[in-house]
Amino acid sequence: MSTDRKSIPVSIPEGLVEELDKLVEEGTFGSRSEALRYGARLVAREATQKRLHEQTATSAERDIEERLERKRVR
Template sequence: MIRMESVPTKMTKKLLEELDRLVEEGWYASRSEAIRDAVRELAERRKLDRLEDAIEGDIEWGLHGQ
């Protein structure tokens, strides 16, 4: 069983309205589900950014030995 923890946060009214719209349109079952998905996507994107930076560094080193 996965243990969930609460993370208090504040959002602008506009952002909260967008979040609620996603839930109302059926994209997510709840605000919490939408926020978890957004954090997962952000974490994955940052992981890919770090990987791309490492690959670019390897290429630069391979081309110029620096």
């Protein structure tokens, strides 16, 4: 195993194991581990995008509030 990876125990429902096995058999993934890594990357990417979206929305709201306040002060 590569030194840049960490092994973690994972328990998943039997039905999901069967789906993973089908994906491996079809050649979509080389192994269950590869499929699970792909899924983990998707989850992490989605969480990152959600955080960035929330940060952008918050920043935009603050910018609008500041601009409106400056207009009121004038």
